[in-house]
Amino acid sequence: MNKKPKRLPCAASFPANHTRSLHLWLDLAVIVLWALAVAFPYMDFRPEILPSGNEYLMSLQNHYQWPLFLRCGLCFLWNGSTNGGAPAFIDTHGSWLHPISMVSTWLLGVVSGGKLVFMLSLVMTGMAQYWLGSLLRLKPLVRLWGALVVVAAGHLAGKMDNGSLALVLSTAACSLAIPAAWQLLQQPNYRNCCLLAAVVGSAALAGQGYLQITLAACLVPSIGYLLLQSHGKKLSLRPAWRWFVLAMALAILVGSVLLVPLARHLPNMSKDGDVTFSSAQPLRFMLLNLVIDDPDYHFSEILDKHPYPYLSNNYIGWIPLLLALLAPIMAADHQRPFILAAGIALVMIYLVSSALLLQWLMPIPWPLLQEFLAGMRNPAVGQGLAVPLLVAAATIALNGLLGGRQVDVQLTMSDNNTPVIPLRLPLIKVVLALLMVASLGSLFTFARVFLATYEEDGTRLRPLIEELDSSQAQWVQPVFGEHFWLPFAMEQDLKIHWYFRPWGLKRTQPLPPAYRQLSRVPEDAQLPEYVKTMDDILVLARPDYPYAYVVLKDGQVPCQAQALGGHIDVVCATDTGGTLVVLEHAVGGWRASLAGQRLPLKAGPWLSVAAPAGVHTYQFRYRPLEVLVGGIFSLVGWCLVLVGAWRGQPPRWFAKTATRIMRAPFPPAMQSIDKPEIK
Numbered sequence: 001m002n003k004k005p006k007r008l009p010c011a012a013s014f015p016a017n018h019t020r021s022l023h024l025w026l027d028l029a030v031i032v033l034w035a036l037a038v039a040f041p042y043m044d045f046r047p048e049i050l051p052s053g054n055e056y057l058m059s060l061q062n063h064y065q066w067p068l069f070l071r072c073g074l075c076f077l078w079n080g081s082t083n084g085g086a087p088a089f090i091d092t093h094g095s096w097l098h099p100i101s102m103v104s105t106w107l108l109g110v111v112s113g114g115k116l117v118f119m120l121s122l123v124m125t126g127m128a129q130y131w132l133g134s135l136l137r138l139k140p141l142v143r144l145w146g147a148l149v150v151v152a153a154g155h156l157a158g159k160m161d162n163g164s165l166a167l168v169l170s171t172a173a174c175s176l177a178i179p180a181a182w183q184l185l186q187q188p189n190y191r192n193c194c195l196l197a198a199v200v201g202s203a204a205l206a207g208q209g210y211l212q213i214t215l216a217a218c219l220v221p222s223i224g225y226l227l228l229q230s231h232g233k234k235l236s237l238r239p240a241w242r243w244f245v246l247a248m249a250l251a252i253l254v255g256s257v258l259l260v261p262l263a264r265h266l267p268n269m270s271k272d273g274d275v276t277f278s279s280a281q282p283l284r285f286m287l288l289n290l291v292i293d294d295p296d297y298h299f300s301e302i303l304d305k306h307p308y309p310y311l312s313n314n315y316i317g318w319i320p321l322l323l324a325l326l327a328p329i330m331a332a333d334h335q336r337p338f339i340l341a342a343g344i345a346l347v348m349i350y351l352v353s354s355a356l357l358l359q360w361l362m363p364i365p366w367p368l369l370q371e372f373l374a375g376m377r378n379p380a381v382g383q384g385l386a387v388p389l390l391v392a393a394a395t396i397a398l399n400g401l402l403g404g405r406q407v408d409v410q411l412t413m414s415d416n417n418t419p420v421i422p423l424r425l426p427l428i429k430v431v432l433a434l435l436m437v438a439s440l441g442s443l444f445t446f447a448r449v450f451l452a453t454y455e456e457d458g459t460r461l462r463p464l465i466e467e468l469d470s471s472q473a474q475w476v477q478p479v480f481g482e483h484f485w486l487p488f489a490m491e492q493d494l495k496i497h498w499y500f501r502p503w504g505l506k507r508t509q510p511l512p513p514a515y516r517q518l519s520r521v522p523e524d525a526q527l528p529e530y531v532k533t534m535d536d537i538l539v540l541a542r543p544d545y546p547y548a549y550v551v552l553k554d555g556q557v558p559c560q561a562q563a564l565g566g567h568i569d570v571v572c573a574t575d576t577g578g579t580l581v582v583l584e585h586a587v588g589g590w591r592a593s594l595a596g597q598r599l600p601l602k603a604g605p606w607l608s609v610a611a612p613a614g615v616h617t618y619q620f621r622y623r624p625l626e627v628l629v630g631g632i633f634s635l636v637g638w639c640l641v642l643v644g645a646w647r648g649q650p651p652r653w654f655a656k657t658a659t660r661i662m663r664a665p666f667p668p669a670m671q672s673i674d675k676p677e678i679k
Contacts, residue, residue, distance in 0.1 A: 023140060027130065027140065027143075027144050027147075028127065028130070030144060030148075031123060031126040031127060031130065031144070031147050031148065031151065032123055034126070034148050034151055034152070035119055035122035035123045035126060035151050036119065037444070038122060038151060038152050038157065038444060038447050038448070038451075039115075039118055039119045039122060039451065040448075041448070041451045041452065041453050042115040042118055042119065042451065042453070043115075044453070045108055045112040045115060045116070046112070047109060047111045047112050047487070048455055048456055048457040048458070049453050049454075049455055050111060050453060050454055050455070050456055050484065051114070051115065051118075051160060051163055051165075051451070051452075051453055052160075052161070052163065052452040052453060052454055053160060053161055053162040053163025053164070054162065054163060054483050055162050055163040055164045055165075055310075055483075056114065056160075056163025056164075056165055057111075057163070057483045057484065057486045057487065058093070058163070058483055058486075058499075058500055058501075059093065059094045059095070059114075059163065059164065059165045059166045059207070060094065060096075060110050060111070060114050060165070060486070061079070061081070061082060061091075061093070061094060061486070061499065061501065062079055062088055062091045062093075062094045062096040063094060063096045063101060063105050063110045063113070063114070064081065064110055064490050065079060065088050065096060065565070066096065066102065066105045066106060066110075067105075067109075067110065068564070068565050071564070072564050072565060072567055074566065074567075074621075074623070075564050075565030075566045075567040075622075076088060076565050076566070077089065077565070077566050077589075077622050077623070077624060077627055078565050078566030078622040079091070079565070080495060080563055080564075080565050080566065080568075080584060081489075081490060081493075081494070081495060081496060082495075082496045082498070082499040082501065083496070083497075083498060083499060083501060083504065083511060084475075084510075084511055084512045084583065084584065084585045085584045085585045086504075086505060086585060086587075087261060087265060087587060087589065087622075087624060087627075088565075089257065089258060089261040089262075089624075089626075089627050089630070090258075090261050090262045090264075090265045090266075090269065091501075091503075092207055092208060092209050092258075092262070092503070093166065093207065093208070093501060093502055093503065094166050094207050095117070095165070095166040095169045095170065095205070095206045095207035095208075096207075097205040097257060097258055098169060098173065098202060098205045098206045098207070099202060099205075100117055100120050100121070100124075100169065101113070101117055101169070104116040104117045104120065110487065110490075111487050114165050117165060117168075117169055118160065118165060118168055118169075121156065121168045121169045121171070121172035122151045122156060122172070123151075124172040124173070124175075124176060125150050125151060125156060125171070125172045125175050125176075125388070126147040126148065126150060126151040127147070127176075128150075128172070128175045128176040128178065128179055128388065129143075129146050129147040129149075129150045129175070129179075129388055129391060129392070130143050130144065130146070130147040131176075131179040131183075132146075132178060132179040132182065132388070132392050133146050133147070133392070133395055135179055135182050135183055135186060136334075136335055136338060136392065136395070136396060136399075137332075137334065137335075138395055138396070138399045139399055139402060139403070142395050142398050142399045142402065143395060145395065145398070145436050145440075146391050146392065146394065146395035148440055149316060149320055149391050149394075149439065149440065149443060150175070150387060150388055150391050152440065152443035152444050152446075152447045153314070153315065153316050153387050153391070153443060153447075154289075154309075154313040154314050154315030154316070154443075154446065154447065154450075155171060155313070155314045155383075155384030155385075155387045156168050156171060156172070156384075156447075157313075157446075157447035157448075157450045157451055158298070158309045158310060158312075158313025158314070158315070158447075158450050159171070159309075159310040159313070159381070159384075159450075160310075160450050160451055161298075161308075161309040161310055161313070161450040162308055162309070162310040164310045164381075166206070166207035166208050167208055167210070167211070167310065167381055167384075169206045169207065170203070170206040170207055170208045170210070170211040170212065171211055171384045171385065172206075173199070173202055173203035173206040173211075174203050174206075174211045174212060174214075174215040174385055175385065175388045176199045176203070177196070177199045177200050177203055177215060177219070178219070178388055178389070178392075180192075180195055180196040180199040180200070181196055181219055181223055181244075182338065182341075183195070183196075184196050184240070184243055184244065184247065185223065185226060185227075185240065185337075188239075188240040188243045189243075189648065190243075190644055190648060190649055190650050191644065191645055191647075191648040192243075193243045193244075193246055193247045193250070193644070194247075194250065194640070194641040194642075194644035194645040195641075195645050196244075196247040196251070197246075197247045197248070197249075197250030197251045197253075197254060197637070197640075197641045198250075198251075198254060198638075198641040198642070198645065200247065200248070200251035200254075201250070201251040201252070201253070201254025201255045201637060201638075201641070202254065202255075203215070204251065204254070204255035204258065204259065205254075205255055205257070205258055208381075210376065210378060210379065210381045210382050211381065211382060211384070211385065213352070213376065213382070214349060214352050214353065214379075214382030214385055215385060217348045217349070217351075217352045217357070218344075218345035218346070218348040218349045218352075218385065219345065221344055221345075221348055222340075222341040222342070222344035222345040222348070223244065223341065225340070225341070225344060226337055226340070226341055227240060227241050227244075250637055250640060250641055251637075252637075253633050253634065253636060253637025253640070254634060254637035254638055254641060255634065255637075256629075256630040256631075256633035256634045256637065257627070257630045257631050257633075257634035258630070259630065260626050260627075260629055260630030260633060261624065261626045261627050261630055263626075264588075264624075264626040265505075265587065265588075265626075267506075268505055268506050268587070269503055269504070269505060269506060270503065270504050270505070270506045271375045271502060271503040271504075272375075272377060272502045272503070273371070273374030273375050273377055274374060274377035275362065275370075275373075275374045277355035277358055277359065277376070277377065277379060278306075279306050279311055279377060279378045279379075279380055280353065280354050280355035280379050280380050281303065281304055281305040281306075281311075281312055281354065281380055282303075282304050282354065283350055283351075283354035283356060285303040285304060285305070286312075286350060286353070286354055286383060288303065289312045289313065289314045289315065289383070290314055290315060290316050290317075290321055290386075290387075290390070291315070291316075291317060291318050291321055292315065293315055293317070293442060293446045295309075295446075295449050298312060298313050305380075306380075309450060310381065311378060311380040311381060312380060312383075313450070314383055314384055314386065314387055315443070315446055316387060316390065316391065316439075316443070317439050317442050317443060319394075319435050319436075319438065319439040320390065320391055320394040320439060321390065321394070323393075323394035323395075323397040323398055324390045324391070324393035324394040324397065325397075326397035326400075326401075327339055327393035327394065327396045327397045329397075329400075330396060330397040330399075330400030330401060331396050331397075331400065332396075332400070335396050338392070338396075339393065339396070342389045342392065342393055345389055346386055346389055346390070349382060349383060349385050349386045349389075350383065350386065352379055352382050353379050353380050353381070353382040353383035353386075354379070354380075354383075355376075355379050355380075358373050358376055358379060361373055362374075398432065398436075401428065401432060402428075402429060402432060456484050458487075458488045460535070461484075461485060461488050462488060463534065464478075464518055464534055464537055464539075465478075465485075465488055465489060465492055465494065467516065467518070467534070467539050468489075468492075468494055468516050468518065469516065472546070472547060472560055472561055472562075473495060473547045473548075473561045473562055473563035473568075474495065474515035474516065474545075474546065474547045475495050475496070475497045475512040475513065475514055475515055475545070475547060475583060476494055476495065476496065476497060476514055476515055476516045476517065477496065477497040477498060477514040477516070477517040477518065478494075478496065478518050479518045479519065479520055479537060480498070480519070481500075483499075483500070486499065493564065495547075495563065497511060497512060497513070497514035497517070498511055498514075505585055505587065510605055512545075512547075512583040512584075512606075513542065513545040513583075514542065514545065515541075515542055515543070515545050515546065515547065516539070516540065516541050516542070517529075517539075517540040517541075517542070518537050518538070518539060518540075519537065519538045519540060520536060520537060520538070521538070522538075524538050524540060525538055527540065529541055529542050546558035546559070547561050547563070547582065547583050548560075548561040548570045548572070548580065548581065548582045548583070549580075549581055550572050550574050550578040550579065550580050550581075550611045551578050551579045551580075551581055552574065552576060552578040553576075553578075556578075557572070557573075557574050557578075559571060559572040559573075559580070560572075561582065563584070565622075566620075566621060566622030566623075567620075567621060567622075568582060568584060568607075568619070568620040568621075569617060569618070569619055569620075570582060570617070570618045570619075570620070571615070571616070571617050571618075572611055572615070572616055572618065573614070573615040574611065574613055574614070575613055576613050577610070577611060577612045577613050578611050579602065579608055579609070579610060579611060580608060580609050580610075580611035580618060581604075581606050581607070581608045582606060582607040582608070582620060583606055584606065584607045584620070585605065585606070585607075586601060586604060586605060586606055586607045586608070588624065589622050589623060589624030589625070589626075590607060590620060590621070590622050591620070591621050591622075591623055592607070592609045592618060592619070592620050593618070593619045593621075594609075594616055594617075594618055594619075595616070595617075599618070607620055640654065
């Protein structure tokens with residue numbers, strides 16, 4: 001007689017089973033308050049107060065597209081502010097397309113919105129850990145402690161030493177995928193499928209790519225193993241695998257607004273690479289990053305690592321780590337599948353972040369794979385995903401210790417005039433409570449080391465920025481390598497000749513020449529381009545490098561131009577015909593017109609069209625089809641996952657389509673994961 005597949009008894013889910021619970025909301029309030037306490041230095045939302053670290057403003061480059069959208073609409077499709085311009089929707093260095101970044105930027109502006117993004121990332125990570133604790137059926141206090149640990153852990157705060165905001169948001173977004181995937185394993189249904197799709201799709205929009213690749217490398221084998229079932233000597237997949245396939249398809253739809261343009265331009269993109277993976281720390285030393293709280297260590301090259309905390313800082317302390325080692329012993333039966341999955345995931349995380357797996361794959365003679373692997377030049381940042389798994393294991397052990405046999409200690413207090421007052425204390429609980437508080441205190445103190453700020457109100461910069469005249473949309477160069485110029489340059493709509501970005505366009509590799517430049521090099525005063533010195537900064541002018549000009553047989557004639565993102569208007573006056581050249585990178589999607597008539601674009605790295613004699617106004621507009629397609633796909637994906645998560649069932653047409661594609665009835669039979677069946 002066939003038995004029905006065993007299901008987990010009332011597995012906790014978030015937020016459905018606890019929406020009306022006062023206890024839940026109080027716990028979430030504690031997580032939010034703890035996150036605000038950790039991020040207190042960023043609570044000053046004045047735009048002149050900036051988080052320390054060069055990459056903070058670097059990671060906000062594309063966030064300026066949202067204010068641009070409010071000014072000129074579709075012009076925001078093109079980022080024409082730096083490096084000769086590039087399609088805005090292919091940038092993976094920042095996180096401007098993530099919903100949290102969008103809302104924060106609209107509410108507080110670019111610079112202050114980034115501080116809000118950091119705080120919300122802490123809250124998101126804490127909620128993800130609390131969710132995971134609910135799924136593991138931990139005691140409320142234990143799951144709350146686990147959430148507070150990950151909020152203050154070094155894998156988030158440590159990345160802000162270099163200002164790597166996108167890495168913080170990516171870590172938080174990918175951490176949220178762990179409980180979402182586990183919930184789908186426990187309860188395979190359409191609602192949880194949509195929930196996982198929404199989480200993974202939004203994680204794809206969080207930027208960088210390092211964490212997303214590491215997440216896939218750890219979840220696919222760990223979940224895949226749990227989906228296996230044995231029939232004698234044969235192995236097969238549980239029917240629940242179809243839900244994961246469907247979730248990934250929906251996640252791709254959600255992230256299509258980035259993925260489709262990226263796929264379109266990927267063959268023409270280049271990225272800084274490192275075939276030796278020199279930034280990766282040897283595997284034998286990486287676990288020490290979890291327990292060393294000496295800041296000098298993280299700023300040094302000790303144990304064969306780079307002196308940049310954002311690569312290696314994953315501090316959680318000895319207490320959670322030792323508890324995590326006890327998890328296999330203390331875990332209950334329903335928690336053992338998670339311990340197994342977490343073990344597989346941790347192995348994969350450290351194989352990727354130490355670059356061992358990448359080095360094993362590099363000899364494969366496939367140029368595309370080798371180029372992709374070389375692009376993973378900083379794999380060490382992926383080890384941050386080990387923190388939520390280790391903390392989850394620690395909470396499992398802590399939950400077992402608190403639920404085990406207790407040892408009571410009786411204390412008495414008396415004097416000559418009063419009777420004896422007995423006081424019984426559960427010794428194990430008291431000791432564990434003290435350890436929990438001590439671990440949180442250690443994490444809080446260490447996290448604040450990396451959350452410094454500085455003030456830059458632009459008073460000393462604005463007179464210098466005025467020297468970089470942008471009235472004709474010329475490419476200019478603030479002091480090379482000084483990133484704090486960015487917000488003040490963006491206020492003046494400057495087009496910066498070079499600003500750090502780890503990727504570029506292959507076919508348009510040359511950067512446009514700088515029309516004006518600021519320099520701190522004293523020898524530049526001997527150059528013919530030297531104009532004057534303001535404080536210790538030299539002003540250089542190169543009038544022979546206009547933004548737009550007509551090439552004639554006997555020379556070139558400069559033109560007047562106005563440029564705002566993907567909207568460029570050029571006015572030229574020539575006696576003879578020639579070729580109009582606009583120093584903006586030419587990629588697919590640009591359209592040129594003259595007096596309402598389309599003009600064919602000429603081949604070359606820059607926008608160029610035939611220019612007839614006379615006074616004419618040329619219009620260049622960037623209208624990429626791939627953004628429209630990706631946007632439609634993404635909108636459809638969001639509608640499907642949000643409505644599906646709300647209703648719990650798919651539309652009929654979607655169910656029929658999925659049935660045909662999967663060649664199996666939709667939805668598949670529910671089968672929960674209780675314990676591994678492979679022997």
